Amino acid sequence: MRVLISGAGIAGPALAFWLHRHGIAATVVERAAAPRPGGQAVDIRGAAKDVVARMGLMARVRAERVDERGIATVDAAGRWTSTMAADAFGGEGMVAEIELPRGDLARVLHEATRDDVDYRFGDRITSLRQDGPRVEVGFASGGAEEFDLVVGADGVRSGVRALAFGPETDFVRPLGGYTAFFSIPDPGDLRHWYLMYNAPGGIAAGIRPENGGTAKAYLSFRSAERGLERLPVADQQRLLNERLAHVGWRVPALLQAMPQARDFVFDALCQVRVEQWSRGSVVLLGDAGYCGSPLAGLGTSMALVGAYVLAGELAASGGDAQAACLAYQRRLQRYVDAGTELPPGGIRAYAPNSATMIRLRAVSMRMMTRWPMKQMLAAQFAKAGAFELPAFGSAVPV
Template structure:
């Protein structure tokens, strides 16, 4: 059926302006709701790591009219090599070897560029409040009374948390993060470094058991603040800037604060103190990196993503971890489905939230299961595991039947019905 929605007085506060938040705001505005997006950061977020838009998420982006925009921002990554401790190549594969069973429409781009494209698509129609965050929420029969860290209190009909793994909205509405976050045994760090190896649209990894260090050097335009416009031609040579990547396994979570950068950097230094290859050079660059990022690789598992007039979308409700390679795609699909259900229910949030959870359930579970495969590829836990991974990379181009989890990822990425309701 077609939506015939007239919900201009239905106000929705969306917490988070990375990917799920602006995507949800786009669809809410399109269906006649009045969204407001609040974001703790002082401006739209920049930088970040590479992410993928694949499967059903490509359909969502296409329906938004943004496929050409994000395709122009493609990282143009050509392939991956593994190296030993003195820099000799052990195995090499092109991106086609990893995604032979994927769709040619899938796009890898920087997280900051996808966020910026979504923000530009909504900034003229949606109220954005930067530099602020939800402090408290109180629900009553008429809506949700929200206080903010800086702004004056306001009332909204609905509140949606799109504020990531460490969601403030989830903590306020559902309880402490520890009840829902499942640590999957791995920590991740990244930061910008000079591209001293001259890698051109390439990734190189070095591993010891339970440890992985890498240098990722995508196309030069990936370091731009704004993504390139369609038709722009990227410089053919290597970018002067690259990303250093560190991944390591630990049995238990570490007692670290989310914002304690010096302590996080000390942990990385200890974990990689005796590794060869380019690791000493990368660690020396880490202290002065302006964009150092560190976190556990964790998933969020919840029985329900809604309570009363509050719902969660994206990583806040069902983070798959970066090892699944599907977090941004799940955020885009979740935003579309949630808005679609709210529109079809004509603002009846109870019916809409029930439909949202029903449609997204298997899609979420399937994508979260992918993370285990990602861990085995990126950071094998033993020398035999490293050897086996390298052998698989070597022979993958010769044996198409070997699936470096590309096929499974594609099946999971498409396991959702976008057309339960037909958009207006």
């Protein structure tokens, strides 16, 4: 069996790892010239911790972990108005026990697979033609090859999904807001906490600690307008300056630092929902097929668990890749449905419109670790672990 994976972020290399362990040849194609560094913080929760442990990579992942001790909301003067420590809810709360930059996790996965997997950086899939059980794939670099399975692990804006399933608008659901993130010099007073500020009008801003003398800045606003993520970067930054010009706290300093950042990213807050994850011998993995948005916070964990299950089903399929893809969805559907469900309040809770709602949100957050709200939230956070990893016996031990 030959498997082609589009995307060398997190889902793609994780799948390649498990395919190799099952003796299945994997090729990973990535349009970037090299593994992408940086990126926002991602977390590993619940069943995904078991996946990383079975990969033998937990020590390396923990070595890259950011020392982030919790999240605190602040007012315009910088006073903390509510807190939730990272050890709340057994390390599975709003800030997880294992938080690390996306690029660092991608690097760990790439380093664990680069000697065994055919990586093709600086290339991308331009056409897919299914003829029987195999797929003929055309590449931007020229030429075509046949594979038994093509996996779209290329994120929310998946090119594979567009080619095999249909236009982005059929599957990507805007949530009514936009967010930007970029690195800034560490301000030196975060005390290892993620600080989050809200202003009336659906504005949210934050600073998260990182390693290596930097911090990650976040700027968000609510808007029903679509397509702003496609604007040139200069226009995106101009828009942020216009929307946040009146905002207090540290927002003026963040806006001033924004043009100097080399890792600026601006995107819509959205979900991805695909009813059927496979079409013949093309299948979606991770955010390309099921993304609950940053508000849901389980994207990385679902990608890691999904990679483990898809590889295992392929190994158990007796060479029937299409049957394996259907089994992969059957096994994961309930876990993914829970993981893509938005937390209570959705974007309204993340970026309240009024000063009154901002104050009420701070009160609510202070109550989250107390009875009876603690019991209700425990069920919300527990869904990350509500999946028992199956044992796929053909994997070669570490």
